Amino acid sequence: MTIQIDLTGKVALVTGASRGIGAEIARVFARAGAHVFVNGRNEQTLQELCSELGGNAEPLAFDVCDPKAIKEAFQKLFKQTKQLDILVNNAGILDDALIGMVTEAQVERTFATNTFSVLYTSQYGSRLMQRSSRDSSGNAKGGSIINVSSIIGRVGNHGQAVYAGSKAAVIGITQSLAKELAGSGIRVNAIAPGFIDTDMTRTIPEDKYKERMSSIAMKRIGTPEDIANTALFLASDLASYVTGQVIGVDGGMLI
Template identity: 65%
Template sequence: MGMLQGKKVLITGASRGIGAAMARLFASHGATLYLNSTNSEAIESLVYDIRTEYDVECHSLAFNVGVADEVKTGFQSLFKLTKTLDVLVNNAGILDDALLGMVTAEQIQKTFSTNTFSVIYCSQYASRMMLRAGGGAIINLSSIIGCVGNQGQAVYGGSKAAVIGITQSLAKELAEKQIRVNAIAPGFIDTPMTQQLPKDKYQQRIDSIAMGHIGRPEDVANAALFLASDMAKYVTGQVLGVDGGMLI
């Protein structure tokens, strides 16, 4: 019996990297999946693979989590598929580094829309669906950068620090409704996003990890599985670091 048997789960930004790793792990534990991405082709391909490989119910939802109107339409589509939801993973995110003097207004807007505002937009609708289920779990993806900051990452770090504030506030607000809200703060994880870094920056990050190696998307997915499952039914308002002892 899987840890998520019978649970209905929405994962945003699920087409690659950490989101795709979560989707596969959750499917292996029996979850019914609703996978979101702006890349409809990639998400359809993953949905097909998961249905074939794990024999679970899996659906795609293509919408931009950083645009309020698209989130509303996306959740209307979700509501037609299922009237209740047990787990929301706010995973969608972008990384766009710039030193302070080079930061643009457009960059700030796009980063906060995707990384931060999306968490509130999606949690609003998801929490209503969780109420119909008698409770649920919201898991927000922050970052070690949101906890301790980093040079050239004021915008990204700010967007991910805000996610922690949102997580802890929603945990207090939704606890009486039996909705748990937690965050995961990954360190340096081997994903398409981190692979874009210049070689010297990439090596600097590896050198700062106490355990001496980069993390895998599966490492983050394992933490999410715990927080989504009934094993964490008395855990809320927490920020779980998955960083191999990274010291920025």
């Protein structure tokens, strides 16, 4: 039996979609028929991705660190579509330092990007979803918020207290919103990627890279597509009874 996931008629927003995991999620969603708003800071990069995806995607450039910009972006979505079915909070940064060398700026930037943005987009996104998640009889049709956390947010890691804290908070936000929004038919889940081949992980020093690779039971680095496929499942009706979960996509990685 072939199961095809069809997101036709769904409207999605993917933050941090300029490259890596976010871009791949946008590709997979667009291929499944969703209309995807791709977010990033660089309009031109977003335009290039949208050209690749054809008519199923359009750019929505804003800085996730700026609550005012988030508000304005959602007001634009409200005016334009009045619909949002899927929100993927993927935008994130990694900035490692030993605790004695962590700067205030590092803490603020990391939490603004990885954590606070999730709260603000979920706030406006869930309000939009509550509209589009009801059919004409007022019954919940369902929306899906997918937060990209990290294996580091679950188990922590040496030199990554700030990143781990920001991603652990995403799990708390996910589980709380799952409870708060379930009655509106909105599911909220998180994905906790392991070691994934992206620009972000390519900056890791060679010895650390080898160490991480040796900790993966499946003996290969993960791909953005591995994460995108899980996001596709969570966005789809196949996951219609799944909420408040954190799905590890890490090839059996141990830290």
